[in-house]
Amino acid sequence: MTIALWTLAVLLIVVGVAGTVLPALPGPPLVLAGVTLAAWIDDFTRIPLWVVVTLAVLTVIAFAVEQLAAIAGARKVGASRLAIIGALIGTVVGIFTGLVGLIFMPLVGAAIGEYITLRDVQRAGTVGVATWLGMLVGTVLKVVIVFVMLGLFLLELFI
Secondary structure: OHHHHHHHHHHHHHHHHHHOOOOOOOHHHHHHHHHHHHHHHOOOOOOOHHHHHHHHHHHHHHHHHHHHHHHHHHHHOOOOHHHHHHHHHHHHHHHOOHHHHHHHHHHHHHHHHHHHHHOOHHHHHHHHHHHHHHHHHHHHHHHHHHHHHHHHHHHHHHO
């Protein structure tokens, strides 16, 4: 039974790391779930409760950073509300259109939202790129936070 639980914990962590860059999967929460399961399996002896709590806080920070970075990118160029909604819709559509869609549909969604608001192609393109760059920065920061989470987990597990 212990082997099955450890396998599940590792699987949750691996899928969580993949989910850090794939918007269809909640990456940091899956990593947290895997680490929590690993800590529980070992009765919190190698991975103490304070580590799990710290990782829970980092999970919330990762989510907030990702959202705030995308909004900051859009706000920096004065994006309309429809541009931000368009970027979110583009992200959802991107999930179903493969890797290229995952990367570029938020940009397209933001540009369409801004174009609907102002009917200015150049402005729509600027807002789309700025929103996309904000999302990219948010994803990079989320990846960094997840690797900090993994590092803390591995330090406690093996040292």
